[in-house]
Amino acid sequence: MNNRLRVLRAERDWSQQDLADRLGVSRQSVNAIETGRYDPSLPLAFRIADTFGLPIEAIFVRD
Numbered sequence: 001m002n003n004r005l006r007v008l009r010a011e012r013d014w015s016q017q018d019l020a021d022r023l024g025v026s027r028q029s030v031n032a033i034e035t036g037r038y039d040p041s042l043p044l045a046f047r048i049a050d051t052f053g054l055p056i057e058a059i060f061v062r063d
Contacts, residue, residue: 002061006034008052022051 009019009030016030023030023044032038033048040048049056 001039002036002063003033004059004061005030005048008054008059009034019051023047 005019009016014022016034017027020027020030024047025044029038033040045056045060049059052059
């Protein structure tokens, strides 16, 4: 699954650690999601969407 996480994070000038802290996950998890090595669980995807104030569909796109 492709995502816009890196772009959205950069627009807010957040580091991976900043986003990880907001989501309650590790920096490595954020990195793995950004690089497509890990697809987040549905609850985590909702937390990500809520953190950015966007619908899930605006962040995650099927391949």
